[in-house]
Amino acid sequence: MGTGTRSSSSPTARLISEQLFNTFFLHKDDSACPANTFYTYDAFITATKCFPRFASTGSLSTRKREIAAFLAQISHETTGGWPTAPDGPYSWGLCFKEEISPQSDYCDSSNTQWPCSPGKSYKGRGPIQLSWNYNYGPAGEALHFDGLGSPEVVANDSVVAFKTAIWFWMTPRRPKPSCHQVMVGEYVPTRDDVAANRTAGYGLVTNIINGGLECGIPNDARVNDRIGYFRRYAGLLNVDTGPNLDCENQKPF
Numbered sequence: 001m002g003t004g005t006r007s008s009s010s011p012t013a014r015l016i017s018e019q020l021f022n023t024f025f026l027h028k029d030d031s032a033c034p035a036n037t038f039y040t041y042d043a044f045i046t047a048t049k050c051f052p053r054f055a056s057t058g059s060l061s062t063r064k065r066e067i068a069a070f071l072a073q074i075s076h077e078t079t080g081g082w083p084t085a086p087d088g089p090y091s092w093g094l095c096f097k098e099e100i101s102p103q104s105d106y107c108d109s110s111n112t113q114w115p116c117s118p119g120k121s122y123k124g125r126g127p128i129q130l131s132w133n134y135n136y137g138p139a140g141e142a143l144h145f146d147g148l149g150s151p152e153v154v155a156n157d158s159v160v161a162f163k164t165a166i167w168f169w170m171t172p173r174r175p176k177p178s179c180h181q182v183m184v185g186e187y188v189p190t191r192d193d194v195a196a197n198r199t200a201g202y203g204l205v206t207n208i209i210n211g212g213l214e215c216g217i218p219n220d221a222r223v224n225d226r227i228g229y230f231r232r233y234a235g236l237l238n239v240d241t242g243p244n245l246d247c248e249n250q251k252p253f
Contacts, residue, residue, distance in 0.1 A: 011056035012048040015067060015237070024071060024233055026091040033080050033095035038158050039127070047162035050143070051170050057184040064239040066183040069202055072229035073179070073209060074127035074165050079225065089225070090232040098155040099124035099131075106132045114138065117149045125154035126161035128168045128209075139164050142171075176253050179205045196251035201244025202230055211252035218248050 016024075018041040029037050048054055055067050075093025085092055102123035107116040114137030116122065124131045130139060133148060140147020143163050154161050172178040177187045182204050189198060198204055206226050207215045214222050227245045234241045 010045050010048050011052075011063070012054065012067065013045050015055060015064060020236065023236060025075075025094045026087050027080065027085075028092075028094040030095075033092075034100070035078065035095055035097040038097045039094040039161070040158055043158035044162050046159050047166055050163055051166050054166055054170060054180065057180070057186075061239050062184055064237040065234065065242060066180065068233035068237050068239065068241075069183050069205055069230055070166075070169055070179070072202075072226060072233050073169075073205060075229040075233075076222070076226040077124075077129040077209075078127055079229075081225075088232075090228045093229060094127065097125065097161065099129065108132055108134055114148060120148070120151055122151055125151065126164045128165035130154055130164045130168065135168070138171075139167055142167055176208050179208055182208070198250050198253075199244045201242055202227070203244045203247035203250060207247045207250050207252060211247060211250070215247035215250050215252045220246075220248065223247060 021041045021044065025039070027033060028035065028039055054070075055063050057063065057066070071093070075090070078094050078096045079089075079092055080095025081089035081092030083089055102121060104123075105116075105120070106122040106124075107120075109116060111134045114134045116133045122131060122133045122136050130136060136147035136151045136154075138147070143160065145153050145160055154164055169179045172181060175190070175192065181187045182200055183202075185200070187200050187204070189200070198207060203215075203223075206223055210222070214220050217223070223246050230241055230245070
């Protein structure tokens, strides 16, 4: 269980004890998971303290729903589950800490604001699978690590890893709102959003994270996996999921 010190210093710890965290991620420390023992409760709670509005905005139900949504999305990004997995496919989040077989070094050489360092790979790392130099650069600047020169720190330091995921969650990137804004009711759709049917809900969060590949597709298996995790976690937190769980009728940003 989380200690009193943790609970008094973190809104997230007041909603999720260490016991509940381990119930969410039943198999994250299994030898079958490459991230074995990397993703700890203490690292997660420490990372949340850098983002005071995370899990502290709105009603109790809103705060619980945001946590469930965040943990569900990072679970899909790091899942080690399969349809017949022990305890079900949605008990295997946080199984990977980095992309195992990247198809490229994820360097966008046309981006001169965040230039790639020679010999570095900006492959997916951490809970949100942070990818590309144009994400590592600003993440490092915001979180005070060398994202371009030492991107591997995201797979070597569990606190930094969780910080990058929460940073991505909390940070809007025009024309996209932040995932946080969507889940706490601060999203105000533009005329383009209305035309694209980008309605508020968990499906819009998926659109923000990976809409170009997953949204506008009927019954997409990846979207359904994200929803499966969200439903399980919302149930464990005794909160409803809210409407608009998928993005099959939304246009990507």
